[in-house]
Amino acid sequence: xxxxxxxxxxxxxxxxxxxxxxxxxxxxxxxxxxxxxxxxxxxxxxxxxxxxxxxxxxxxxxxxxxxxxxxxxxxxxxxxxxxxxxxxxxxxxxxxxxxxxxxxxxxxxxxxxxxxxxxxxxxxxxxxxxxxxxxxxxxxxxxxxxxxxxxxxxxxxxxxxxxxxxxxxxxxxxxxxxxxxxxxxxxxxxxxxxxxxxxxxxxxxxxxxxxxxxxxxxxxxxxxxxxxxxxxxxxxxxxxxxxxxxxxxxxxxxxxxxxxxxxxxxxxxxxxxxxxxxxxxxxxxxxxxxxxxxxxxxxxxxxxxxxxxxxxxxxxxxxxxxxxxxxxxxxxxxxxxxxxxxxxxxxxxxxxxxxxxxxxxxxxxxxxxxxxxxxxxxxxxxxxxxxxxxxxxxxxxxxxxxxxxxxxxxxxxxxxxxxxxxxxxxxxxxxx
Ligand SMILES: [Zn+2]
Numbered sequence: 001x002x003x004x005x006x007x008x009x010x011x012x013x014x015x016x017x018x019x020x021x022x023x024x025x026x027x028x029x030x031x032x033x034x035x036x037x038x039x040x041x042x043x044x045x046x047x048x049x050x051x052x053x054x055x056x057x058x059x060x061x062x063x064x065x066x067x068x069x070x071x072x073x074x075x076x077x078x079x080x081x082x083x084x085x086x087x088x089x090x091x092x093x094x095x096x097x098x099x100x101x102x103x104x105x106x107x108x109x110x111x112x113x114x115x116x117x118x119x120x121x122x123x124x125x126x127x128x129x130x131x132x133x134x135x136x137x138x139x140x141x142x143x144x145x146x147x148x149x150x151x152x153x154x155x156x157x158x159x160x161x162x163x164x165x166x167x168x169x170x171x172x173x174x175x176x177x178x179x180x181x182x183x184x185x186x187x188x189x190x191x192x193x194x195x196x197x198x199x200x201x202x203x204x205x206x207x208x209x210x211x212x213x214x215x216x217x218x219x220x221x222x223x224x225x226x227x228x229x230x231x232x233x234x235x236x237x238x239x240x241x242x243x244x245x246x247x248x249x250x251x252x253x254x255x256x257x258x259x260x261x262x263x264x265x266x267x268x269x270x271x272x273x274x275x276x277x278x279x280x281x282x283x284x285x286x287x288x289x290x291x292x293x294x295x296x297x298x299x300x301x302x303x304x305x306x307x308x309x310x311x312x313x314x315x316x317x318x319x320x321x322x323x324x325x326x327x328x329x330x331x332x333x334x335x336x337x338x339x340x341x342x343x344x345x346x347x348x349x350x351x352x353x354x355x356x357x358x359x360x361x362x363x364x365x366x367x368x369x370x371x372x373x374x375x376x377x378x379x380x381x382x383x384x385x386x387x388x389x390x391x392x393x394x395x396x397x398x399x400x401x402x403x404x405x406x407x408x409x410x411x412x413x414x415x416x417x418x419x420x421x422x423x424x425x426x427x428x429x430x431x432x
Contacts, residue, residue, distance in 0.1 A: 003044035003070045005063075008055055012113040013038050025063050039110045040066035048078035049210070059197050061110050069200070080199050080207040092203050094132045097140045098124040101197050122159070123190045131155045140203045143195060149208040154221070156187055177363060178221060185214055222403040223363035224373030229355075233258070236355035254347060256313040257330055261370035264290045264304040265378075265392050268348070268367045272341045275326035275333075279314060294393040304391045375400070376407045382418045 006024050009017035015036040017023065026032040040063065041055045056079065058066040073079055105112050105120055112120075131152050132138070142148050158177040179187065191209050198204040225233065234255075241251040260271045270292060282289045282303060288311045289303035314329060321332030331340035348367040356365075363369075371392070378388045389400040 002046060002074055003042045003053070005040055005042050005058070005066055005070055007036065007038045007061075008041045009036065009038045010111070010113040010116065012111050014111075025067075037061045037111060039112060042066075042070050042073070046073060046077050046079065048076070048082060050213075053079070057193055057196075059104065059193075059200055079196060079210060081205070091139050091141060092201075093138055094140055094142075095129055097194075097198055097201075097203060098129055100201070101194050104197070119186075120190060120194075123187060124194065126159060127156050127187070128152060128191070128194075140198050143198065143208065144205050146208040146211065149195070150212065153188065153191060153209065153212055156184070158183075181214070188212060188214060221406045222372040222375070223369075224376040225361065225365065225369060229361045229365075230262075230373065232355040232359065232361075233351065236351055240351075240354065252313070252316055253330070254351065256310075256317055257344060258348065258351075258370060259310045259313050260290070260306075261367070262374055263310050264292070264306050265371050265374035266290070266292065266304075267371060268345055269337070269341050272330045272344050273328065273337055274330060275328050276319070277326055279311065292393065294390060302390050302393070372404075375404050379404055379407045 004024075006022040007017075009015075009019055009021045009023070011019050013019070013036050015034060017036065017038070023035070026035050039061055040058045042058060043052075043054050043056070045052050058069040060066050060069065076082055102117070102120060102124065103109060105117055132142075135151070137148065137152075143152075156179055158179055178184075188209065192207060195204060195207045195209050199207050237246070237251060237255050237258075240246045241248065246254070257271055260266055260274060261268065264271075266274070274290070278291045280289055280291045280303060281287075282305055287305060287308070289305045291301055291303050294300045294302035317329050319327040319329060321328050321334060323333035326333070330344065331337060345367050352361075352365045352369070355361075375388055375392060378391070379385060385397055385400055388404075389397040392400065394400050
C-alpha cells in the first residue's frame, strides 16, 4: 500500500494522546476502546503527485470512510481525479462551502482544536471569501479554473503587517505586506485542504492548488517605493547632510549611487562596480545610457537609458580607483568588491531606516527596493514589459511578470492612454 492511514491527534484529543502522535486503525477491542475522534490523515507516495504526501487529511474521522478515500486516491494515483468523468453537479456558493468545511472541522465535527480552527477561519473568512466578493466569484466551481486558484492564493497578505515592526507603532497607512515563506506554505496546505474537501463533495472537478509550487522560483510580488516614500529618502539625505552627519562629498556619492539604481534599475553589485566606460551615448536617439551586461550567460550587453540628472551626479564625483583602464566611482577597483558592496548596502539600509522615522514605508525596503521602484515606475509609465525585462537583465519576461505583475492595472491604464495618444483620443461617444 502506497499510503499509510493514521490518526493525527490534536491538542483537543478526547483520549489525551499527545499532539501529532500517530495511532493506526484498531485491530482489537482494546485498541478500539482507546480510539478517539481525531482527524485521520495519510502519508505516502502517489505516482502523479510531485511531492511525497504528508499528513493529508481524509476529511473524516471514521476509519471506513478514510479507507475508502485512501483507496480512491490510490486508484487515481493522485489526490484528485486525473480523468474526471462528469461536470460537478451542484452549484454551491463559496460562502456555503466555507461554512460546511468549518462545520466539519469544528467542535461538532473533527474538533481539531481552537488554534487550528482559528487558522481555517482566517483562511476562509478573511482571505478567500473577501477575495471572492471583490472579484465577483460566487460559486466554488470558479476554482476549477487554475488561474482563479493562483490569483486567489497570490492575494494572501499579512493581516498583521505591523506586529513585527519594532518601534513603529501605531503605524499609519495600512500596509500590504506579503506573507512570510513559512506562512505561505502553511496557508497553501490549508487552501489545498479546503479545495480537496470541495472536490470530495463533488463541487469541483480538480484541486488546482496541488500544482502550486513554492520555494525557489516562486513568483513573489516585489514592491518599490511610492513617490511620497521616495521623496522621504531624498529628504533624509539632505537632512543628514545639513546636520553634518554626512559630509558634502559622501552625501553626493550616496545620492549618486541611489540615482543609478533608481533610474537604471541596476543591482547594487553592478552599481558599485560601475566604471566610466559604461556611461555611453544611447544607440537610438539623444542622451546617455548605462551599458550593462544583461545576461551573464549570453554575455549580452544592454543600454539602459538614464536621465541627465544621473549623468550630472556621476560627473560631480571623483573616481575612487582605477584598474585595467577602467575608472570606478563607487569602489577602488582593488580588494574585494563584495566588501564594498556590503558597505554600501549597510549605508543604504541606514538611510532607509532614517527616512522612515516619521512615516514607515508600506513595504520593507532594502537597497534592492530601488530596482523594484525603477521596474514598477517603468511599467506604470507604459514601457513594454519586454523592454523592462531586458533592462533588468531577467532571463525571461516571465520573471518580470511574476515580480511586477501586480503593477498591471496601472500598466493597462497607461497602455490605453498611449493608445489614445497614438490614435487621437478616446471615442467621443460611448460604444454601443
Ligand atoms: Zn486523538
